[in-house]
């Protein structure tokens with residue numbers, strides 16, 4: 001049987017005990033026969049995505065899980081957003097995530113998302129910036145993303161990703177001045193460049209016909225750009241070259257598609273996969289089964305668990321876990337032939353509504369796996385499993401060994 005690995009990541013799945021549900025975690029309070037089946041037919045453990053006590057961002061956590069040391073390979077978030085929406089990023093490109101936003105005459109942010117502008121209005125405004133915003137010595141490109149979001153690419157010499165955001169991250173605060181984050185000439189120059197883009201964008205967007213029309217319709221105008229997530233793109237060794245595995249990604253959110261493209265995975269677009277609560281989980285699992293025909297490593301991502309954690313809504317988290325579990329029912333019989341790994345990229349406890357450093361549960365099931373005594377896919381149950389406590393970077397070597405693709409160390 002060929003070596004095939006399914007890597008299922010439920011974003012932000014790990015949690016902490018919640019008083020209202022008897023000091024259980026959402027996983028512990030869920031009915032999840034498929035996940036428990038994978039645990040019962042596999043080896044379980046807990047995983048620190050980056051390291052114990054390190055609160056991971058999703059992108060560096062995914063890099064670690066894919067076997068790429070985030071301290072070496074993570075150079076800011078913008079590039080993942082850019083790759084995620086399909087932009088042909090070139091080596092050396094400096095990329096940023098940008099928001100269309102509403103500001104008042106004093107550049108105070110009224111709405112960071114310009115009333116969640118999207119569709120044609122958003123596309124036309126990004127196109128306007130792309131055509132009109134010019135700064136000598138660099139090439140600027142603007143691309144629309146989902147809703148109010150987009151991507152800015154700066155091409156040129158002497159640039160740095162060590163610069164701060166202009167996004168104040170809350171309404172009612174002024175657009176921030178971009179500052180260099182190290183003492184380099186490049187960071188200083190880049191910060192000046194970003195501030196100029198910020199002001200020029202305000203000037204151009206304020207005059208846009210789209211905004212005049214929006215105001216007449218009583219809508220918020222998108223008269224400013226918030227710039228964040230500076231990131232430098234350099235090509236890195238692809239998964240295929242490193243592991244000899246043909247890999248693909250099935251995800252809804254652009255960030256996850258972007259991380260996958262960054263490590264050289266093919267991205268399979270699935271109709272209905274949106275990276276939201278409404279995402280079609282079953283369609284994604286069906287796509288995963290189909291991908292087994294042509295891929296060796298299939299990364300399947302579910303975002304909604306993290307959204308529920310960030311909403312602080314444990315009932316919703318339980319409901320999402322149960323819906324994912326229902327969809328996973330379609331693949332559990334594959335453990336007879338293939339390796340199924342079930343885990344998370346970090347914990348997003350409902351009590352704190354953000355990522356925490358709590359380790360996440362992990363279960364690996366498959367034909368040659370040394371099955372342990374754990375029968376429940378839960379944080380505390382898995383911590384007693386045969387895998388013990390591993391780091392994200394340990395996962396790929398462990399999986400490669402299970403499918404007999406590791407090289408012997410020493411004689």
Ligand code: ZN
Pocket residue numbers: 011012057058306345346
């Ligand atoms: Zn995440």
